[in-house]
Amino acid sequence: MEISLQSLIPAPLKDRPQHAQSQIWRNNCMFHQGEWIKIQAPSGTGKTSFQHILYGIRHDYEGTVLYNHQNLKDFDEDALSKLRQEQLSVIFQDLKLFGNLTALENIELKRLLSPGYRSAESIQEMAILLGIDGILHQPAAICSYGEQQRIAIIRALMQPFEWLIMDEPFSHLDNANIQKAAALISSECKSRGAGLIITDLEADNHFNYQRVLYL
Amino acid sequence: MLNKLLSKLIKNSAGKTRFLMALVGMSIAIFLILSAVQLQVNYYQLLHAKDNQDSIANFLVVNKIMTDQNIGSSSLSEEQIKDIQAQPFVESVGNLIPSRFKAAIQSNSQRFPFYTDIAFESVPSEFLDVTPKDWSWNEQSNYLPIIVPNQFLDIYNFQFSISQNLPQLTPTVVKMLVFKVTIQTAAGPLSMNGRVVGLSNRISSMLVPETFMEWANKRFANGPESNASSRVVIRTKDPGNPLLVKYLKENGLTTDADKTRFSKYRQVVDFVVNISGTTGVLLLAFALLIFTLFIQLTIASCKDEIALLVLMGSSPKQLKRFLMLRFFPPNIWIALIGLILISVTQYWLCHFLAAKQIFLSPIISGYTLLAAISILIVIAIVNTQSIGKWLKQKN
Numbered sequence: 001m002e003i004s005l006q007s008l009i010p011a012p013l014k015d016r017p018q019h020a021q022s023q024i025w026r027n028n029c030m031f032h033q034g035e036w037i038k039i040q041a042p043s044g045t046g047k048t049s050f051q052h053i054l055y056g057i058r059h060d061y062e063g064t065v066l067y068n069h070q071n072l073k074d075f076d077e078d079a080l081s082k083l084r085q086e087q088l089s090v091i092f093q094d095l096k097l098f099g100n101l102t103a104l105e106n107i108e109l110k111r112l113l114s115p116g117y118r119s120a121e122s123i124q125e126m127a128i129l130l131g132i133d134g135i136l137h138q139p140a141a142i143c144s145y146g147e148q149q150r151i152a153i154i155r156a157l158m159q160p161f162e163w164l165i166m167d168e169p170f171s172h173l174d175n176a177n178i179q180k181a182a183a184l185i186s187s188e189c190k191s192r193g194a195g196l197i198i199t200d201l202e203a204d205n206h207f208n209y210q211r212v213l214y215l
Numbered sequence: 216m217l218n219k220l221l222s223k224l225i226k227n228s229a230g231k232t233r234f235l236m237a238l239v240g241m242s243i244a245i246f247l248i249l250s251a252v253q254l255q256v257n258y259y260q261l262l263h264a265k266d267n268q269d270s271i272a273n274f275l276v277v278n279k280i281m282t283d284q285n286i287g288s289s290s291l292s293e294e295q296i297k298d299i300q301a302q303p304f305v306e307s308v309g310n311l312i313p314s315r316f317k318a319a320i321q322s323n324s325q326r327f328p329f330y331t332d333i334a335f336e337s338v339p340s341e342f343l344d345v346t347p348k349d350w351s352w353n354e355q356s357n358y359l360p361i362i363v364p365n366q367f368l369d370i371y372n373f374q375f376s377i378s379q380n381l382p383q384l385t386p387t388v389v390k391m392l393v394f395k396v397t398i399q400t401a402a403g404p405l406s407m408n409g410r411v412v413g414l415s416n417r418i419s420s421m422l423v424p425e426t427f428m429e430w431a432n433k434r435f436a437n438g439p440e441s442n443a444s445s446r447v448v449i450r451t452k453d454p455g456n457p458l459l460v461k462y463l464k465e466n467g468l469t470t471d472a473d474k475t476r477f478s479k480y481r482q483v484v485d486f487v488v489n490i491s492g493t494t495g496v497l498l499l500a501f502a503l504l505i506f507t508l509f510i511q512l513t514i515a516s517c518k519d520e521i522a523l524l525v526l527m528g529s530s531p532k533q534l535k536r537f538l539m540l541r542f543f544p545p546n547i548w549i550a551l552i553g554l555i556l557i558s559v560t561q562y563w564l565c566h567f568l569a570a571k572q573i574f575l576s577p578i579i580s581g582y583t584l585l586a587a588i589s590i591l592i593v594i595a596i597v598n599t600q601s602i603g604k605w606l607k608q609k610n
Contacts, residue, residue, distance in 0.1 A: 077530070
């Protein structure tokens with residue numbers, strides 16, 4: 001699936017002059033199927049807005065977002081949920097876990113929304129890989145932020161997708177854990193032939209980026 | 216499994232007691248509506264079933280109420296007869312034509328002497344409850360066939376014969392007797408043989424074939440020529456129809472009150488059915504309202520969870536299905552329990568009434584079942600719509 005952005009600008013950023021330098025805002029750009037893209041963005045440049053616009057949560061923007069030539073604003077709720085179940089997966093900066101569900105239930109919920117795609121055992125395997133197998137039965141609300149980030153990462157991998165969109169997914173992880181998580185994400189994306197878009201404050205080498213863009 | 220997780224997220228935070236009360240209201244509503252339907256069906260069954268039906272009841276002899284004002288003009292005009300015929304509860308109307316000549320019957324036998332002045336009436340054959348094979352007359356006929364009310368024979372056998380020390384008669388013997396019918400004409404008395412060919416329960420009149428009546432009235436009538444009917448016999452599906460009774464009353468007409476006795480029962484049944492039905496429908500409306508509010512409260516209190524579920528990619532359809540599964544099944548149970556209760560009552564009623572020679576079906580009617588299904592469909596539609604509406608508002 002190709003993502004095409006045309007003269008995109010969120011309404012709150014419209015009148016701020018510093019976005020004249022941006023390679024995305026008010027520009028035309030195209031993300032090709034399977035591309036790994038890093039978007040480097042200092043605070044206040046609209047990093048989270050960018051992710052929310054792509055995911056169809058925010059609608060207060062000018063310009064257009066096209067998925068395979070289809071305007072995102074024309075997606076009805078069924079089309080949007082199909083997009084989120086089959087083509088787009090996401091790791092939010094604020095994670096958006098259900099605090100009263102356990103870590104396992106949070107991941108399981110996502111797995112069951114795309115029935116038959118991943119086995120229940122795969123959760124266990126990934127949890128072991130990322131070192132959170134011990135807290136799977138704890139309510140997500142009482143897990144540390146780092147643990148919650150890893151829960152959110154595994155959750156995002158429980159569904160089929162063509163694009164994985166991540167917003168500072170490793171902010172609370174140490175380097176060793178970042179490497180493990182990045183390796184898991186890389187292999188999952190490769191096996192799907194999927195592209196990834198990661199937004200972060202600083203430059204990094206977590207993935208083999210084909211493009212780095214400045215927001 | 217998914218539903219188990221969803222039910223952990225979407226709780227009945229509006230309170231179990233309230234939900235239970237809404238269900239109780241719904242149960243009473245459904246039971247009342249179904250009872251009303253079954254009661255109505257039972258009543259119609261009683262009215263129309265062959266086992267219960269009384270063939271006399273479907274034919275009513277209607278005449279004007281005699282008052283001081285209409286003495287001498289008791290016959291029904293053509294307009295009045297047409298008006299009767301036009302009523303929805305009347306299937307057909309037959310004119311009863313009275314004889315307009317003087318006549319007498321007299322025994323031929325010395326062993327069994329009798330003499331009496333008499334008058335006849337005639338009616339179209341399709342309104343008779345007996346169809347004797349000799350029921351025809353022409354000028355060449357050897358005797359005049361007559362149909363006599365059963366009541367006459369009863370009066371004779373159980374009163375008259377005893378007081379006069381005469382032999383009692385069976386219907387067969389009566390039909391064998393040949394007597395003399397004498398008509399007073401301008402040219403003197405005209406005699407012919409007469410014979411009873413049938414006994415009727417329906418019309419309390421000495422009946423002769425229409426052909427004879429026409430012939431005799433034309434030739435021997437005392438007064439001016441007239442074909443006016445003294446009375447009419449109407450055929451109706453339901454003599455208990457309150458509309459029929461009302462019509463008769465409004466037009467100064469009367470009939471055998473006993474035959475319209477069902478009318479009073481029916482008004483009572485209608486009243487009970489209406490009260491029960493109306494209360495049921497009102498309760499259903501309230502219960503639905505409470506349900507709708509309940510759904511709204513539940514969705515409002517889980518608004519964040521629902522929003523997050525949608526973010527995770529749950530489709531609105533999945534959520535609707537889940538919420539329907541949460542709210543709808545209790546209604547199916549309620550309807551089932553209502554149907555079972557009514558089935559038990561019906562079975563008991565059937566046995567209880569059978570002992571009194573009133574026959575009802577031991578199982579509930581299809582209409583009751585249909586009513587239950589319709590109520591469930593209404594509940595399903597209302598629930599789906601309110602779930603859809605509130606989900607949309609939360610997104």
